[in-house]
Amino acid sequence: MDPKLTERVKLTQNKLRRRTLSAIFQEFDQKLMRLERSKREEKYLKMSVTPFSFFRGSAYLFYFDVSREWFPYHTPINRPTWIQGDLHFENFGAFRNERGSLVYDVNDFDEGYLGSYLYDLLRMSVSIALVGRLKGQSYENQLGGIEAYLQAYSKQIRRFAKGKDDPGTYAIDMERAEGPVKKLLKKLQKRKDQHFLEKVTALVQENRQFAATEEIVSPTEKERAELLDAWPNYLESVAADEAAELRHFQIKDIAVKHGSGTASIGLDRFYVLIEAGEEAQGGDDIVLEVKEVRVPVPAYFMPYDESFWAMFEHQGKRVTMTQKAMHHEADPYLGWLSIGDRQFYVRERSPYKKRLKLEALETEGDLLSVTATMGRLTAKMHARADVDVAQGILAYHSEVEIVKAMGNDEDAFCTFIANWAVSYANQVEQDYALFTDWLSGRKKQS
Structure with a gap:
């Protein structure tokens, strides 16, 4: 193709995507959230640090994109899961539970809603790819981290569906934790209540x-x-x-x-x-x-x-x-x-609340260990949320519906989601570049 035509195609693609970004930011941050200009600038400054920070602050863009895509592993519309809604690498952490035990688990529920379990897995998988890039990982290692997460999720959700584990009692505590998560819990043991x-x-x-x-x-x-x-x-x-x-x-x-x-x-x-x-x-x-x-x-x-x-x-x-x-x-x-x-x-506000810092993940094995733990906790979260079936919130067991949707070919499921996530991480990086360019343009106008 003529280089000029190629350049024109790229410019048009970027122009259309930039308009989409601008429209979504305006709709959510300005109209729905009613953020005053100074707050929008504060938010956008935080989002401009890395592609991962951009991804964290733009959940509405993620849902705008993925809700328009077709995926083969969704549960039926009439069989939604109670999802966390904004699952990413930094929404996990350690804290002390009601019984005084130190545990590692999901710690943010502001976006909780009913929807396909797959949205939590998709968002989390993209975040693993973006964190991997922050750590300088290769394409293959990014895939490996995502697949470790998805394999752990798949195996654990099947154990819940078969009744081999109880989501009502399952916890990543000092006894069950491993790798960097266990180190974090041990460190918190020394912290005083005050x-x-x-x-x-x-x-x-x-x-x-x-x-x-x-x-x-x-x-x-x-x-x-x-x-x-x-x-x-x-x-x-x-x-x-x-x-x-x-x-x-x-x-x-x-x-x-x-x-x-x-x-x-x-x-x-x-x-x-x-x-x-x-x-x-x-x-x-x-x-x-x-x-x-x-x-x-x-x-x-x-x-x-x-x-x-x-x-x-x-x-x-x-x-x-x-x-x-x-x-x-x-x-x-x-x-x-x-x-x-x-x-x-x-x-x-727990005195023991602490997130696992990315700097603490020094090796590929550390990342694989942590993502596998996050996968098991995601399965627990999805299976746990339907314990009140008798109350009528969900009139069925989510883990059973999720296993049906995933099918029997676990490898195919994990490979499909992992490849999609790495591809979407590329889109996030492109959006991040457009966003930072758009942001600099706003500063020049003000």
């Missing part, structure tokens, strides 16, 4: 309160009053009505938390210090996180489910119940409240 409390609070005349930093600031009088007014709604959601429980949840201090994740920029977040116990100088106080939440991104692209929305019209309740459904040991502080027309969920 670690996070001492990090974000200070004693002022024997009273504990939040310590001001760049990320933790005092609320305005209006913000404080609104949260205090809404607190009874939260207490109702956790069924706290006895005198001892009300003392436990007594608010000692409130702070505004800045420095949120990429996708959460523009959503309000508070830290609330509660009494929790009678230890001197508030040594047993607990920090709760109150986070604003909106309609999940997948909802704009998945089939509408009337029963789901009837049950989870409050977005804070949706996130809370998603976490409870997917974790066998749920945070006892999970609840929700509303401030005006904004909806929030509440959870404990």
